[in-house]
Ligand SMILES: Nc1ncnc2c1ncn2[C@@H]1O[C@H](COP(=O)(O)OP(=O)(O)O)[C@@H](O)[C@H]1O
C-alpha cells in the first residue's frame with residue numbers, strides 16, 4: 001500500500017513537472033516572438049555585435065547538466081602537414097561525381113579493396129561512389145529561380161509552427177524558417193555557406209527573403225502571414241523542399257557504446273558499400289557540426305542518453321536521407337550563433353563526438369587545412385555570403401567574437417585531424 005502511494009505520488013510529481021515545462025516552453029516562445037516583433041525593424045547591423053541575451057536560450061539549453069566528462073581536445077598537439085597536395089585555393093567548384101554511376105555498386109559487401117587510404121582518408125573508390133549532393137551549380141540555379149518565384153501557399157509541413165511549407169507558383173516547394181529570433185536564421189544561413197566553403201553538399205539550397213509589405217513574392221499569402229503573426233520586414237530563410245526523405249539512425253560506430261570510427265579493420269570490416277558511403281557522409285556531418293557547435297543533432301542525442309538509454313536507436317534530429325542514401329542535413333539554425341553562445345554547456349559533448357572519429361574525406365580535410373593555414377575563415381565566409389546572398393546586409397554576419405570562435409574551432413579540428421594522421425598515417 002505504501003509502495004503504491006509512493007508510486008502515485010511520484011507519478012503526480014512527474015505530471016506536475018511536465019506541465020511546468022510545457023507552460024514554460026509555450027511562454028518562452030511567446031516571449032521570443034514578442035521580442036522579435038520589436039527587434040527586427042531596421043534590419044540587422046553588418047557586421048552585427050554579439051547580443052548578450054540569455055533569455056534567448058532554447059528549451060534544450062535550459063536542460064543542461066553538470067559536466068560528466070572532460071574535454072578530450074584542446075591540448076598542445078603538434079600540427080603536421082596533412083595534405084600531399086595543396087588544397088584548391090578558394091575554389092567554389094564543388095566536387096561533382098558522375099551521378100548514379102555506382103548505384104548498383106552500393107549494395108552488397110565491399111569487394112573494391114580497403115575503404116581507407118593514406119591512413120585516415122576514405123578511399124578514392126569510395127569517394128567516386130559518394131553522392132554528389134546539391135552541387136554548386138545546382139544550388140546556384142535553384143537560388144536564382146527561387147528568388148523570382150511567387151509563394152502561392154503557406155501551410156504546416158516543415159516542423160514547428162515557425163516553419164512553413166511554401167508552394168511556389170510552379171508547384172515546387174520550400175521550407176520557410178521564420179526562426180524564434182534573427183540569430184537562428186543567421187545560424188541556418190551561415191552554416192549553409194560554411195558548408196559551401198568546406199565543399200559539403202548535403203545541405204539543400206537556401207535563400208533569404210524579406211516579408212516586406214510590398215514584396216511580390218509574398219503578396220498571395222499576405223493573409224496567412226498576418227495570421228501567423230510574422231512581423232513585417234522579417235528576413236526568413238527558404239530551403240528547397242526535398243521529397244521522399246526518411247529518418248536516419250546513428251550508425252553503430254558513432255554511438256556512445258562503441259569505440260568510435262577509426263581507420264582500423266575492427267571498425268570497418270563487414271560493412272557494405274552503402275554503409276561505408278553513409279559513414280563517409282557522417283564524417284563530414286561531424287566536422288560541420290563541430291565547427292558550427294551545432295548541438296541539435298548527434299550531440300543532443302548524447303546529452304539525452306542521461307535519461308533515455310535508447311535514444312540512439314531512434315532517428316537522429318535534423319538529419320534525413322533520400323531513397324538513394326544521400327544524407328540531407330536540415331535545420332542548422334542552432335549552428336554558429338546560438339551554438340557559440342551556449343558553447344560552455346555543450347562543448348564537452350562536441351569534443352566527445354569529434355574525438356570519436358579519425359576517418360575523413362580528403363577534400364574536406366584539405367579545405368580545413370587551408371582555412372587553418374590562412375586563418376581567413378571570417379573573410380572567406382563573409383565574401384561567399386555577401387556575393388551569394390543579396391539580403392546578407394539585412395540579416396548581418398557573425399560578430400568578431402564569434403568569427404574568432406569559428407577560426408579557433410577550425411584550428412582545433414585541424415589539430416585533431418593531424419593527431420589522427422600521426423596515429424594512423426603509418427598503417
Ligand atoms: N528541406 C526539407 N525537405 C523536406 N522536408 C523537410 C525539409 N526541411 C524540413 N522538413 C520536414 O520537416 C521536419 C521538421 O523539420 P525541421 O527543420 O527540423 O523543423 P523544426 O525547426 O521544427 O525542428 C523534418 O523532419 C522533415 O520532415
Ligand SMILES: [Mg+2]
Nearest residue numbers: 159317318331
Ligand atoms: Mg529540427
